[in-house]
Amino acid sequence: NAGVTQTPKFQVLKTGQSMTLQCAQDMNHNSMYWYRQDPGMGLRLIYYSASEGTTDKGEVPNGYNVSRLNKREFSLRLESAAPSQTSVYFCASTVGNSNQPQHFGDGTRLSIL
């Protein structure tokens, strides 16, 4: 069972470069999420898609854009990467019911020089 798959696993960018992080889930989940995790902090929600065709801002959306390509795929784009966006990025999905847990991918470690 693949679950939530994120690509790439690692990436190094230069300041100002653009990048798209990919996420796909095979659990037929309705809702998908992008988080970032920084040292000493918990995961923080960047954007989410409650259902196919919708996207909404989370706690820390600045500098990012998202696309819900179809029910399976939810991508995160950095248009002009900044060193402050160096982080580990996690994608998650859930059925969409209020009391169902989110399932996470293994993360993308992104370094911006």
Place this chain on the structure above:
Amino acid sequence: DQQVKQNSPSLSVQEGRISILNCDYTNSMFDYFLWYKKYPAEGPTFLISISSIKDKNEDGRFTVFLNKSAKHLSLHIVPSQPGDSAVYFCAARGWINNNDMRFGAGTRLTVKP
């Protein structure tokens, strides 16, 4: 502002003993609480949850306790095993927007054989 706080960055216990991980929250609108476990280079995996209408939920060796008046929850692991060594995240979300989940910074548990 950090609405979910885990004030102990680390905890070390002996195999077979009880591990108690603590979490405090500030937002009284939170009504669903979760614990996730994370191994290095992997995504968080769901462990156990509790709704605000309950004060205790058990699943095998894991029990979560919720004290709404104190805005405090705890995770008890009995007996602790070396394989439980990981980072544990507390998370919470509210009924207004159940997509907006907030995480604590995590507690690193080490279980010594």
